[in-house]
Amino acid sequence: MVSTDRIGNPWGSRTPYASGEVWPTRVDSFLTDGVTEADVDRWVQSATILHSNGDGLDIAVKDGRMVGVRGRAVDRVNRGRLGAKDLFGWQANHSTERLTTPLIRRRGKLVETDWDTAMEAVAGRTKQLLDERGPSSVGFYTTGQLFLEEYYTLALIGHGGIGTNHMDGNTRLCTATAAAALKQSFACDGQPGSYTDIDHADVIALYGHNMAETQTVLWMRILDRLAGPNPPSVICVDPRQTPVARASTVHLAPRPGTNVMLMNALLHEVVRNGWIDRDYLAAHVAGFDELQNQLEHYPVERAAEVCDVPVADLRAAARLLGSAERLLSTVLQGFYQSHQATSAAVQVNNIHLVRGMLGKPGCGVLQMNGQPTAQNTRECGADGDLPAFRNWANDSHIEDLARVWNIDPMRIPHYTAPTHLMQMMRYAEDGSIRFLYVSGTNPAVSLPELDRIRKILAQKRLFLVVQDIFLSETAQLADVVLPAATWGEKTGTFTNVDRTVHLSEKAVEPPGQARPDLDIFVDYAHRLGLKDKDGAPLVKWSSPEEAFEGWKRCTAGRPCDYTGITYDKLRGGSGIQWPCNDDHPEGTERLYADGRFWSSPDYCESYGKDMVTGAPLEPTEYQAMNPYGKAVIKAGEYLPPHEAVTDEYPYFLTTGRTLYHFHTRTKTGRAPQLQKAAPEVWVEMSETDAVWHGWTEGDLLRISTPRGRVEARLRVSGIRPGVVFLPFHYGYWDTGSGHKPHGGHGRAANELTLTDWDPASKQPLFKGGAARLERIRTGDGASSPAPTTTASKPVAARVPDTVGGPDATAVEEFPDRLGGAR
Numbered sequence: 001m002v003s004t005d006r007i008g009n010p011w012g013s014r015t016p017y018a019s020g021e022v023w024p025t026r027v028d029s030f031l032t033d034g035v036t037e038a039d040v041d042r043w044v045q046s047a048t049i050l051h052s053n054g055d056g057l058d059i060a061v062k063d064g065r066m067v068g069v070r071g072r073a074v075d076r077v078n079r080g081r082l083g084a085k086d087l088f089g090w091q092a093n094h095s096t097e098r099l100t101t102p103l104i105r106r107r108g109k110l111v112e113t114d115w116d117t118a119m120e121a122v123a124g125r126t127k128q129l130l131d132e133r134g135p136s137s138v139g140f141y142t143t144g145q146l147f148l149e150e151y152y153t154l155a156l157i158g159h160g161g162i163g164t165n166h167m168d169g170n171t172r173l174c175t176a177t178a179a180a181a182l183k184q185s186f187a188c189d190g191q192p193g194s195y196t197d198i199d200h201a202d203v204i205a206l207y208g209h210n211m212a213e214t215q216t217v218l219w220m221r222i223l224d225r226l227a228g229p230n231p232p233s234v235i236c237v238d239p240r241q242t243p244v245a246r247a248s249t250v251h252l253a254p255r256p257g258t259n260v261m262l263m264n265a266l267l268h269e270v271v272r273n274g275w276i277d278r279d280y281l282a283a284h285v286a287g288f289d290e291l292q293n294q295l296e297h298y299p300v301e302r303a304a305e306v307c308d309v310p311v312a313d314l315r316a317a318a319r320l321l322g323s324a325e326r327l328l329s330t331v332l333q334g335f336y337q338s339h340q341a342t343s344a345a346v347q348v349n350n351i352h353l354v355r356g357m358l359g360k361p362g363c364g365v366l367q368m369n370g371q372p373t374a375q376n377t378r379e380c381g382a383d384g385d386l387p388a389f390r391n392w393a394n395d396s397h398i399e400d401l402a403r404v405w406n407i408d409p410m411r412i413p414h415y416t417a418p419t420h421l422m423q424m425m426r427y428a429e430d431g432s433i434r435f436l437y438v439s440g441t442n443p444a445v446s447l448p449e450l451d452r453i454r455k456i457l458a459q460k461r462l463f464l465v466v467q468d469i470f471l472s473e474t475a476q477l478a479d480v481v482l483p484a485a486t487w488g489e490k491t492g493t494f495t496n497v498d499r500t501v502h503l504s505e506k507a508v509e510p511p512g513q514a515r516p517d518l519d520i521f522v523d524y525a526h527r528l529g530l531k532d533k534d535g536a537p538l539v540k541w542s543s544p545e546e547a548f549e550g551w552k553r554c555t556a557g558r559p560c561d562y563t564g565i566t567y568d569k570l571r572g573g574s575g576i577q578w579p580c581n582d583d584h585p586e587g588t589e590r591l592y593a594d595g596r597f598w599s600s601p602d603y604c605e606s607y608g609k610d611m612v613t614g615a616p617l618e619p620t621e622y623q624a625m626n627p628y629g630k631a632v633i634k635a636g637e638y639l640p641p642h643e644a645v646t647d648e649y650p651y652f653l654t655t656g657r658t659l660y661h662f663h664t665r666t667k668t669g670r671a672p673q674l675q676k677a678a679p680e681v682w683v684e685m686s687e688t689d690a691v692w693h694g695w696t697e698g699d700l701l702r703i704s705t706p707r708g709r710v711e712a713r714l715r716v717s718g719i720r721p722g723v724v725f726l727p728f729h730y731g732y733w734d735t736g737s738g739h740k741p742h743g744g745h746g747r748a749a750n751e752l753t754l755t756d757w758d759p760a761s762k763q764p765l766f767k768g769g770a771a772r773l774e775r776i777r778t779g780d781g782a783s784s785p786a787p788t789t790t791a792s793k794p795v796a797a798r799v800p801d802t803v804g805g806p807d808a809t810a811v812e813e814f815p816d817r818l819g820g821a822r
């Protein structure tokens, strides 16, 4: 057993292992000050909620309160490990700033009210609008952080009850491109690979993915392989000097927005050198010829110029990809939040298709998710997709869904592609959407071009409902605020990136009158009087387990088949990977092991899209590609970034995350260890650029774009010259301070970002835009508040190290080691 400061050393101790071995167990735990294991009344099974990894953990409960967490040694995902946000983030549940009663706007002010008044106002306004303006005046915007049962209920209400096409999740900002890329290549959502591919891979490529900070436990798995015999080679594609870049064999730091050019050059080299699997291509893949023709235009020399990456590095990366025997790739926001998001992500799939590297141990693509339950938002149809990967453009799928819901098929809107969030915001701006029900997301901080978003959400004619656990920046603009119970206070299931389904049990009571999101949605459905075609209530369940059983019926025979999973089966052991049914009673580790894809036109989730215009393909166009059971390669031409740097705005602005915070910090900002590690916004710039301006670490800068301004202290870091980076976590309200405004709107990165999206996935471009910087005052020797342990590692030696001290000490146990048994 060792004690480690898990703020200062976020990845903890190494447990090295070799290719093909089982990842050793390491059980991490943290108990609040003064509490020992002997004091704990109960341990309640759950999984992590502040990222998409799905690490199994148990919540320690004493006297009806959470007092700590411990990783689950039996869990296939983490084998006991936890990240810093998991170890400390749960403390926010007990924050005194939790919402405890519903609020309603009276004479311009939010005041406390009772549930009945609040829900009658919400349902009453919905009914009034349905009568006066029809379903297109009603929109829903949900999240990737509720539970499966809640999304399925919401999807049923929206698609089956109200009949609006305006339903999306913040997954649009997050992993819309993952879904789009999987649909483009494999005609269906669902990760082909498994986390265990890390145990076997000899090359691991991370594309625009700072896994070390955003899936810390998955990164521990890679670190343990790197520390063991026959370690894998690592390729990192990221313009910043992330911890991933520092651990990599080859680091390509392209100009932002040039991912498709880079991918095409890598593919060009792989194909030119004949590092391809012709048998696999012939048997299982359509579209290779078109790719080959396209690639002629993308020699590495051209990419070297456009991306500003040395030819030798491109060749070295291509050789690793081409000579890999077991290649694992992961893709995330550096690719997804970019102007050619889908096209870039699809080229990663293409590398696996030309190399025949799918469905075997070590050979996987992880088109990553970010949020804990984003997979469920997509599966359940709370994001514009239809439940269980049904195809909105296929009438027989609509009929089948109507059968499951016992309603008339014409009640399910499917006349056009579902409305994506950015379009919903436009409709709200124009006044055709008059009611917006926001659950579990904070768009007043997380959407691009905040000045515009605030104006839209604050309109009098828009009835805004916000269901949250804190009075977020968005909740402050609402007409009705509904206080929700959250993780640890309610029961439900959720599915991580590699299709592992976990059960999260209720451990403690929610504060005050807060209610589980499921209860609120069910209440709403009943107040609207939603009925099926026999006059029975449309929503036929009230408990999570009943909702889960309803969901299982909806998935029967579909790719994400849950019919073999029960709550009881999820209790005690590890999570289970879907599909899980009579044919696969223990779940399925890898998809497409037999080279058969879910692409036949009558079964597939999507006919695909044109990646340049975003136009959905017609069924006949899809059939012409000969997808029957095959994957489809789609070539992508490179187009330059939408907003180029100019003399006036000479820096490329990119935004993203740090290890210690989650999104808009409503939880991590209220966990003292995490807040202390990264207390305030900063801006990263290269040493070359800083020296040119004569600026140094800690100087206060103003960052401006045509949309707005932010002030932040300078961190001189290893980022590529010409690029500046801002974390997007810092809204304009301070957490943990009794709701004090921070002092104006000057620190949210999204004051600066632009209203624009990838044409195919409709994911906004948080990694694009041009900015101008100026110095407001010198730092006088003070350093910027950025962490030193992460991508924001300073160049200057004088900056004090980020440490957590005694309050951040967690325990690591090693049950596999001799004498280490608990």
Ligand SMILES: Nc1nc2c(c(=O)[nH]1)N[C@H]1C(S)=C(S)[C@@H](COP(=O)(O)OP(=O)(O)OC[C@H]3O[C@@H](n4cnc5c(=O)[nH]c(N)nc54)[C@H](O)[C@@H]3O)O[C@H]1N2
Pocket: 050, 051, 052, 085, 174, 175, 207, 208, 209, 210, 211, 213, 214, 215, 237, 238, 239, 240, 242, 254, 255, 256, 257, 258, 259, 332, 333, 334, 335, 338, 369, 370, 371, 654, 655, 656, 657, 658, 659, 660, 661, 662, 663, 767, 791
């Ligand atoms: N600590 C922490 N972990 C999280 C979260 C969190 O808020 N905090 N959020 C979760 C969620 S919802 C998500 S979606 C994930 C996101 O996880 P990541 O995608 O890993 O995180 P980001 O920091 O948004 O972006 C990743 C990297 O993209 C790089 N990048 C920027 N522009 C480009 C480009 O043009 N090309 C390339 N190749 N790279 C570029 C950035 O330098 C950055 O290092 O993290 C999840 N995990």
Ligand SMILES: Nc1nc2c(c(=O)[nH]1)N[C@H]1C(S)=C(S)[C@@H](COP(=O)(O)OP(=O)(O)OC[C@H]3O[C@@H](n4cnc5c(=O)[nH]c(N)nc54)[C@H](O)[C@@H]3O)O[C@H]1N2
Pocket: 143, 145, 146, 170, 171, 173, 174, 175, 333, 337, 370, 371, 439, 440, 441, 442, 443, 445, 446, 447, 467, 468, 469, 470, 472, 484, 485, 486, 487, 517, 655, 656, 657, 662, 663, 664, 665, 666, 667, 728, 749, 750, 753, 766
């Ligand atoms: N500039 C820039 N902007 C970005 C990104 C970026 O990289 N750069 N990344 C984008 C991405 S990938 C994402 S995922 C989004 C995230 O953006 P958001 O979803 O807006 O961020 P969160 O802070 O996670 O907001 C979740 C909200 O739900 C509340 N909540 C938590 N648990 C529960 C619950 O159980 N029930 C209910 N009802 N509410 C709950 C929280 O208090 C919080 O207010 O941001 C996007 N915006």
Ligand SMILES: [Mo]
Pocket: 173, 174, 175, 369, 370, 371
């Ligand atoms: Mo995300």
